[in-house]
Amino acid sequence: MSNEAVYGIMFYLVSAVVLLSAVAAVTLRNLIHAALFLAISFVSVAGIYVLLHADFLAAVQVLIYGGAIPVLIAFGVMLTRTPGAAGSNPVNTKTYIWGLGITGALFAVIMLSLLKSKFAMQGLISKEPSIEGLARLMLGDFLIPFEFAAILLLAAMIGAIILARGGEAK
Amino acid sequence: MTIGLEHYLAVGAMLFCIGLYGVLTKRNAVAVLMGIELMLNSVNINLVAFNRFVAPADFVGQLFAVFVIVVAAAEVAVGLALVISIYRLRDSIHVDDLNLLKW
Amino acid sequence: MTDFVNFALYHAWLIPALPFLAFVLIVFGLRRHEKAAAATAISLTGISFLLALGVAGAVFSRPELVEKPLVYSARWFSMAGLSVEMGCLIDGTSAMMLFVVTLISTLVMIYSTGYMHGDEGFTRFFAYLSLFAASMLGLVIATNFLQLFVFWELVGLCSYLLIGYYYYKVSAREAAKKAFMTTRVGDFGLLVGIVLIQTFLGTMDFVELSGKLPAFAKEAPVLLTTIGFLVFIGPIGKSGQFPLHVWLPDAMEGPSPVSALIHAATMVVAGVYLVARAFTMFSVAPEAQHFVAYLGGFTAFFAASIALTQREMKRILAYSTISQLGYMIMALGVGSLTASMFHLMTHAYFKALMFLAAGSALHALHGKADIFEMGGLYRKMPWTAAFMVIGAIAIAGIPPFAGFWSKDEILVMTKLHGFTGLYYLASVTAFMTAFYMFRMVFTAFFGKENPENHPHESPVSMLVPMGVLAVLSVVGGLVGAPFVAKGFGYWVRYGAYHHPEFHADVAGISVLLALLGIALAWTIYGAKKVAAKDLAAKAGFLYTLSYNKYYIDELFQWINRVFADGTGKILYWVDLYIVDGIVNGLARLTAFAGERFRYVQNGQVQHYALVFFASVVFIILLSGLLGVTTAGVQSGGVAG
Numbered sequence: 001m002s003n004e005a006v007y008g009i010m011f012y013l014v015s016a017v018v019l020l021s022a023v024a025a026v027t028l029r030n031l032i033h034a035a036l037f038l039a040i041s042f043v044s045v046a047g048i049y050v051l052l053h054a055d056f057l058a059a060v061q062v063l064i065y066g067g068a069i070p071v072l073i074a075f076g077v078m079l080t081r082t083p084g085a086a087g088s089n090p091v092n093t094k095t096y097i098w099g100l101g102i103t104g105a106l107f108a109v110i111m112l113s114l115l116k117s118k119f120a121m122q123g124l125i126s127k128e129p130s131i132e133g134l135a136r137l138m139l140g141d142f143l144i145p146f147e148f149a150a151i152l153l154l155a156a157m158i159g160a161i162i163l164a165r166g167g168e169a170k
Numbered sequence: 171m172t173i174g175l176e177h178y179l180a181v182g183a184m185l186f187c188i189g190l191y192g193v194l195t196k197r198n199a200v201a202v203l204m205g206i207e208l209m210l211n212s213v214n215i216n217l218v219a220f221n222r223f224v225a226p227a228d229f230v231g232q233l234f235a236v237f238v239i240v241v242a243a244a245e246v247a248v249g250l251a252l253v254i255s256i257y258r259l260r261d262s263i264h265v266d267d268l269n270l271l272k273w
Numbered sequence: 274m275t276d277f278v279n280f281a282l283y284h285a286w287l288i289p290a291l292p293f294l295a296f297v298l299i300v301f302g303l304r305r306h307e308k309a310a311a312a313t314a315i316s317l318t319g320i321s322f323l324l325a326l327g328v329a330g331a332v333f334s335r336p337e338l339v340e341k342p343l344v345y346s347a348r349w350f351s352m353a354g355l356s357v358e359m360g361c362l363i364d365g366t367s368a369m370m371l372f373v374v375t376l377i378s379t380l381v382m383i384y385s386t387g388y389m390h391g392d393e394g395f396t397r398f399f400a401y402l403s404l405f406a407a408s409m410l411g412l413v414i415a416t417n418f419l420q421l422f423v424f425w426e427l428v429g430l431c432s433y434l435l436i437g438y439y440y441y442k443v444s445a446r447e448a449a450k451k452a453f454m455t456t457r458v459g460d461f462g463l464l465v466g467i468v469l470i471q472t473f474l475g476t477m478d479f480v481e482l483s484g485k486l487p488a489f490a491k492e493a494p495v496l497l498t499t500i501g502f503l504v505f506i507g508p509i510g511k512s513g514q515f516p517l518h519v520w521l522p523d524a525m526e527g528p529s530p531v532s533a534l535i536h537a538a539t540m541v542v543a544g545v546y547l548v549a550r551a552f553t554m555f556s557v558a559p560e561a562q563h564f565v566a567y568l569g570g571f572t573a574f575f576a577a578s579i580a581l582t583q584r585e586m587k588r589i590l591a592y593s594t595i596s597q598l599g600y601m602i603m604a605l606g607v608g609s610l611t612a613s614m615f616h617l618m619t620h621a622y623f624k625a626l627m628f629l630a631a632g633s634a635l636h637a638l639h640g641k642a643d644i645f646e647m648g649g650l651y652r653k654m655p656w657t658a659a660f661m662v663i664g665a666i667a668i669a670g671i672p673p674f675a676g677f678w679s680k681d682e683i684l685v686m687t688k689l690h691g692f693t694g695l696y697y698l699a700s701v702t703a704f705m706t707a708f709y710m711f712r713m714v715f716t717a718f719f720g721k722e723n724p725e726n727h728p729h730e731s732p733v734s735m736l737v738p739m740g741v742l743a744v745l746s747v748v749g750g751l752v753g754a755p756f757v758a759k760g761f762g763y764w765v766r767y768g769a770y771h772h773p774e775f776h777a778d779v780a781g782i783s784v785l786l787a788l789l790g791i792a793l794a795w796t797i798y799g800a801k802k803v804a805a806k807d808l809a810a811k812a813g814f815l816y817t818l819s820y821n822k823y824y825i826d827e828l829f830q831w832i833n834r835v836f837a838d839g840t841g842k843i844l845y846w847v848d849l850y851i852v853d854g855i856v857n858g859l860a861r862l863t864a865f866a867g868e869r870f871r872y873v874q875n876g877q878v879q880h881y882a883l884v885f886f887a888s889v890v891f892i893i894l895l896s897g898l899l900g901v902t903t904a905g906v907q908s909g910g911v912a913g
Contacts, residue, residue, distance in 0.1 A: 004172060011173045015181045022185055022208055026192035031201060038204050045211050052178070052222045054232050057214075064239055069207065069246055076200045076250040080257040092197045092266055095879045099194030102886050107187040109893045114179055121175065121223055133229035134236070142233060149240045156244030163251035190886065194879055202879075269876030 281327025459510015529632025566606025
C-alpha cells in the first residue's frame with residue numbers, strides 16, 4: 001500500500017470514530033455515557049490534528065479535551081443530581097423536530113457551498129515542528145492576545161468559583 | 171483518492187451539525203454545554219485544516235485553534251458553574267424550565 | 274473738520290451700529306436705570322446724528338458721490354451663484370435719509386423723556402426706539418436688496434413691538450398684530466421679487482443692478498415688469514398704500530412719540546425709500562412705474578377723503594400720512610426721485626412736529642382723543658397750539674413753509690411729465706388736506722373750551738424738540754426752492770440735474786386751493802357759519818362711506834371670515850382626522866404589534882437558538898440566490 005492509501009484509511013477511520021462517538025454523545029439517554037462518548041470524540045479529534053501535522057495542538061487537545069473538560073462535565077453531572085442516570089439526558093420534545101430540520105438544512109447549505117467553492121491550495125511543505133512556530137507567534141506578534149487569554153482564564157476561574165459557591169458567599 | 175481540504179471541512183461540518191443538534195434538542199443544560207463543545211471542536215478542525223492546506227508556511231491557524239481552546243475551557247468552566255448555581259436556585263437543570271426572561 | 278468728514282464717510286456703518294449698541298446696553302445692563310437708559314439712547318443716537326451730518330458734509334465736498342455712490346462692504350456669506358454682502362452705500366439720497374432719520378430719532382427720544390416720564394416700561398421704550406432707529410438706518414445704507422430686506426423686517430418687528438407697547442391693552446395688541454400681518458403681505462411680495470431678481474439678474478447689489486437692468490429691460494420686459502410689481506407690493510404694505518393701508522391708522526395705539534417716529538422718519542418712508550433705491554428698475558419698466566404713479570395718486574386722494582370725517586386727532590394725522598405717502602409714491606411713479614425725496618424730508622419735519630404736538634395735547638388731556646371734546650386748547654397750551662398750526666400750514670402748502678416747496682415740486686413734475694389726470698387729482702387732494710387739517714386745528718385748539726378738560730402746557734423736554742422741528746417746518750423747504758442754485762435737487766437725484774423751475778400757474782392754483790380749504794374749514798368749524806351736522810346729513814351716503822373708511826376693514830374681515838376661516842376649518846379637519854389619524858394610527862399599530870409580538874420572547878433559550886440558526890440558513894440561501902458565492906466573500910489566501 002502506498003503512503004497515500006494508508007493516510008486515506010487513517011483519515012476515514014479517525015473521522016468515523018470522531019463522528020460516531022459525537023452522535024452517541026448527543027443521542028444517548030444516559031448523561032454519564034454521553035459524557036464518556038464525548039471524551040472519546042475529543043480524543044479522536046487529536047488524531048485528526050496529528051493527520052494535519054499539528055502535533056502540539058494534538059497534545060493540547062488530549063490534555064484539555066481528553067482530561068480537563070470531561071472531568072469538569074462529570075463534576076457538573078454529579079453536582080446536579082437527576083433521579084436515575086438512565087433518563088438523565090432527555091430530549092426537548094418541543095424543539096426536537098425543528099432542531100433536526102434546521103440542523104439538516106444547515107448541513108445541506110454548508111455542503112452545497114463547500115462543493116461550489118474552490119480553494120487556492122498550496123503545496124504541502126514539510127515543516128519544522130509546529131511547537132517552535134507557535135512559540136514564536138505566541139511570544140511575538142500575538143503576545144498581547146496571548147496575555148489577554150491568560151487574563152480571560154483567570155477571570156473565568158474566579159467567576160466560576162464565585163458562581164459555584166452561590167448563596168453561601170453572603 | 172487523495173484526502174484534501176474538502177474532506178476535513180466536511181468532517182468539520184458534520185461535527186458542527188451534530189453539536190448543533192445536541193444544543194437544540196437536549197433538555198439537560200449539561201448536555202447543551204457538551205453540544206457547544208462539539209461545535210467548538212469542529213471549528214478548530216476547520217482552522218487547522220485551512221492552516222495546513224491553504225497557508226502552510228505559517229502557524230496562525232493553529233494559534234487561533236489554541237485561543238479557541240482557551241476560550242472554550244473558560245466557557246465550559248463558567249457554564250458549568252452557572253448550571254450548578256441555577257440548579258441550587260431552581261432545583262432543575264432543564265433548559266425548558268428556565269423561562270425567567272419571558273415577556 | 275475734513276478729518277471728521279472723512280471719518281464719518283468711511284465709518285458710516287457706525288450710524289446704525291451706535292443705536293444698536295444703545296439697544297444692547299439698555300437691554301442687558303440698564304433695565305432698571307431709567308435716566309442712564311435714556312441718556313445712553315439719546316447720546317448714542319445723537320452721535321449718529323453728528324456722523325450723519327459728517328456724511329452729508331462729505332457728500333457736499335465730493336459732488337461726484339451723487340453720480341457714483343461710495344460703496345464698501347464686507348462679505349456676509351457666499352455660495353455658488355450667490356454672494357451676499359453687508360455694507361454701506363453712500364450717495365446724496367442715503368446721506369439725506371441718514372440725516373433725517375437720525376435727526377427725528379434723536380428729537381423723538383428727547384421728547385420721550387418727558388412724554389414717557391413715570392411710565393413702567395420707560396427703559397423698554399428706549400430700547401425699542403434705539404433698535405427701531407438702528408434698523409431704519411441699516412436699511413438706509415443697504416448696498417443690496419437682501420441687506421435692505423433684513424433691516425426691512427427688523428423695522429417691521431420694531432413697529433410691532435412699539436405699536437403693542439401697551440401690551441396690556443387689547444386694542445394695542447390687536448393693532449400690533451394687524452400692523453405686522455398686513456405688512457407681512459407686502460413683505461412676501463417683496464421677497465418673491467428679490468428672489469426673482471437674484472435668479473434672473475444674478476445679483477442683488479444696487480450698483481451692479483443699475484448696470485445690468487437696461488439690457489435686461491430690452492431682453493425680458495414682461496419679466497421685469499412682473500418683478501417691478503412684486504417689489505412694489507413691499508412698499509404698498511410698508512408705506513400704507515391702498516389697499517394695505519389699514520394697519521396705519523390702528524398703529525396709533527402706540528405712544529405718540531412712536532407714531533411720530535413711524536409716520537415721519539422710519540417705517541412708512543422705508544417703502545418710499547425702497548422704490549427710490551430700486552428707481553433704476555422702475556425707470557426701465559414703464560408699466561410698473563405708471564402703476565406706481567396711479568396707485569400713489571389714488572391713495573393720496575383716497576386717504577384724504579377719509580381724513581375729512583375722522584374724529585380722533587391721531588387718526589386724522591394717520592390718514593394724512595397715508596395721503597402724503599401717496600404723494601411721494603406718485604412722484605416716484607411720474608419719474609421724479611428728487612420731488613419724492615424732497616417731500617419725504619419736509620414731510621418728516623412737519624409730520625413729526627404734528628404728531629409730537631398731538632402727543633403733547635393728548636398727554637395733557639390724559640388720552641382723550643376726540644377733537645370735538647377738546648376745544649380752546651391754545652389758551653392753556655400756547656406753544657403746542659402754535660406748533661400744530663405751523664405744522665398744519667406746512668402740510669397745507671402755504672409759502673414759504675416747507676410743505677409748499679416740496680408739494681409744488683411734485684405737482685410741477687406730475688404736470689410736466691404728462692400725467693394731467695393725476696395732477697388734477699393731486700390738486701384736489703391738496704385742497705382736502707388743507708381743509709381737514711384746519712378742521713382739526715380750529716376744532717381742537719380754538720373755539721370754546723371744554724370745561725371737563727384741565728390741560729396744561731408740556732415740559733421743556735417736549736417743547737424743545739417740537740421747537741426744532743417747527744423751525745425746520747418753516748425753513749426746511751427753502752433748500753429745494755427754485756431760487757436756490759444747486760439746491761436739494763442737485764444732491765438728491767437720479768440721472769441728470771434739472772434745476773427746479775417755478776411755475777406760477779401750478780403754485781398759484783395750489784396755494785389758492787389750500788387757502789380755499791382753510792377758509793372753508795374756518796367757515797364750518799372756526800366761525801361755525803354752517804353747521805357741520807347739516808352738511809354731513811346732506812352728504813349722507815358719502816359721509817357715512819368716508820367716516821367708515823370705505824368699509825375696507827370690514828371687507829378684509831369678510832374675506833378673512835369666508836376664505837381664511839373656511840380654509841382653516843378644512844385644514845383643521847384634515848389635521849384632526851388625517852394627520853392626527855396617521856400619527857395616532859401609527860402609535861396604535863406599534864402598541865398593537867408590541868402586544869402581539871411580545872409572546873415571541875418566551876424565555877426559551879433553545880427557541881432563540883432555533884430562530885438564530887434558521888436565520889443563518891436563510892441568509893446563506895439568500896446570498897447564494899443573489900449570486901454571492903462563498904468564494905466571493907473569502908479573502909486572504911483563499912480565492913474563488
